[in-house]
Amino acid sequence: MSKPVSLSFEETNLDLIAEAEGRVCVLVPVEGNLGQEARRVNRLTRGAVERMRAAKSEGANTGDVITMAWPSGMAAEAVDIVFLPRQCSFQEAREAGAKIAQKRGEQPLLVLAGNHRKAAEIAMGIALRDYGFDDHKTAEASEDARTVRMMVSKPDEIKAAADPLLAVAEGVFFTRDLINEPANVLTTTEFANRLDAMQSIGLDVEVLDEDKLAELGMGALLSVGIGSDSPSKVVVMQWNGGETNAAPLALVGKGVVFDTGGISLKPAAGMEDMTMDMGGAGVVAGVMRALALRKAKANVVGLVGLVENMPSGRATRPGDVVTSMKGDTIEVINTDAEGRLVLCDVMHYAQERFNPAGMIDLATLTGAVIIGLGHANAGVFANEDMICNQFLKAAATEGEGAWRMPLGKAYADQLKSRVADLKNVGGRPAGSVTAAEFLRRFVRDGMPWIHLDIAGVASVKTATTYAPAGATGWGVMALNRLVADQYEVSE
Ligand code: BES
Numbered sequence: 001m002s003k004p005v006s007l008s009f010e011e012t013n014l015d016l017i018a019e020a021e022g023r024v025c026v027l028v029p030v031e032g033n034l035g036q037e038a039r040r041v042n043r044l045t046r047g048a049v050e051r052m053r054a055a056k057s058e059g060a061n062t063g064d065v066i067t068m069a070w071p072s073g074m075a076a077e078a079v080d081i082v083f084l085p086r087q088c089s090f091q092e093a094r095e096a097g098a099k100i101a102q103k104r105g106e107q108p109l110l111v112l113a114g115n116h117r118k119a120a121e122i123a124m125g126i127a128l129r130d131y132g133f134d135d136h137k138t139a140e141a142s143e144d145a146r147t148v149r150m151m152v153s154k155p156d157e158i159k160a161a162a163d164p165l166l167a168v169a170e171g172v173f174f175t176r177d178l179i180n181e182p183a184n185v186l187t188t189t190e191f192a193n194r195l196d197a198m199q200s201i202g203l204d205v206e207v208l209d210e211d212k213l214a215e216l217g218m219g220a221l222l223s224v225g226i227g228s229d230s231p232s233k234v235v236v237m238q239w240n241g242g243e244t245n246a247a248p249l250a251l252v253g254k255g256v257v258f259d260t261g262g263i264s265l266k267p268a269a270g271m272e273d274m275t276m277d278m279g280g281a282g283v284v285a286g287v288m289r290a291l292a293l294r295k296a297k298a299n300v301v302g303l304v305g306l307v308e309n310m311p312s313g314r315a316t317r318p319g320d321v322v323t324s325m326k327g328d329t330i331e332v333i334n335t336d337a338e339g340r341l342v343l344c345d346v347m348h349y350a351q352e353r354f355n356p357a358g359m360i361d362l363a364t365l366t367g368a369v370i371i372g373l374g375h376a377n378a379g380v381f382a383n384e385d386m387i388c389n390q391f392l393k394a395a396a397t398e399g400e401g402a403w404r405m406p407l408g409k410a411y412a413d414q415l416k417s418r419v420a421d422l423k424n425v426g427g428r429p430a431g432s433v434t435a436a437e438f439l440r441r442f443v444r445d446g447m448p449w450i451h452l453d454i455a456g457v458a459s460v461k462t463a464t465t466y467a468p469a470g471a472t473g474w475g476v477m478a479l480n481r482l483v484a485d486q487y488e489v490s491e
């Protein structure tokens, strides 16, 4: 597992500023009085802070950072001046934190946050953007690269505000680690083991093996993993922090640890990206971790279908007909449309066993959603407006892009099969929508349901506001907020 940044909060001591090594970061309002820390840096640098603010004030925006290299009068290699008013939104504070983290290389960092109201959110932004996945680099990252100190006027108060945020960040990192991990390391068994280990933080975890899945009748899911030497598994994670017997929210994730396409083999170019095809399961796991770490007062169950899609002499062929747990028969036209085969059985099982209050599935389901929405938004499909709008609001608040897409009978009709109840692909037009319609068939009448197609957002080639290139952890913060806003019992 990657080692996240180590953040500590200490009481402001102006006398330590001149001697601080590495990077020092100071918050400066675009207008109005400087805080005492900024005044101290200004004095040490013979007025540089004020001069920079004056020069910048015309076009300065909240969150802008200017860097003073080797400031005379200070031991630091660099001082970052961050324009951030005391009255700012939590998103502005978090974004400023991310920018601060992005600026620093391997240097230790001292952030002079003083009495800034959103210091905990600044810490959250730093933590999120400071993530790196270097588990498979043989050179050890230096300790300096992991140390961030924040000077604040009330360390205990800020730490108390930061703790639940950093629990969520830890969930995000858990997701990112899983998604970044190569498929020879993160096999279905290794994935299940890492989830099982979350018993130690209070989750109730069960791992269902192939015999059990066969007994349950999960013929669709099993048909995907049958070509692989890694055994298929379903993992059930329960967090019961809410009222006893209150119906849980169910989160269901696609966990294809590697997607070769199976017999409908994918082209070689870019196939390595399919290590992230377990992204949906990764997000479900990260949300469950965050909920457990912050002891959320809600009942949530996370279920993931873990399989590997490989070609072999035993693999499912195009034209094969498989039977889902629900009983619907499916003609497999293309073995590369495997995610829906995994999800339909896990979704059916989730409803049968838990009778949830609502169900949200997440999957790196289609390339088509990337054609439609790129990497800025996940595709959102829902059978009901209320749960959909609650989710969209939570995602917007957390800055995780999400855009609603349609469903409809015309799309469902594209899935009609000559030989079975339905087929697993609906042709090229509206590929993401027909995939969603496939899933909808396995949602009970009256069950509020959202399908999130995260193929474009789970892992990206260029850094985002809160993540370096690679896995983003998209969805952990939005779902955590949805749970906090809609499912947690208030005291
Ligand atoms: N895992 C892929 C979707 C995907 C593509 C995720 C690119 C991330 C990046 C999925 O299993 C798949 O192969 N979908 C096919 C469906 C098609 C055969 C109907 C696709 O999108 O091409």
Ligand code: MN
Residues within 6 Å of the ligand: 259, 261, 335, 336, 337, 338, 339
């Ligand atoms: Mn596929």
Ligand code: ZN
Residues within 6 Å of the ligand: 256, 259, 277, 336, 338, 339, 364, 365
């Ligand atoms: Zn796939």
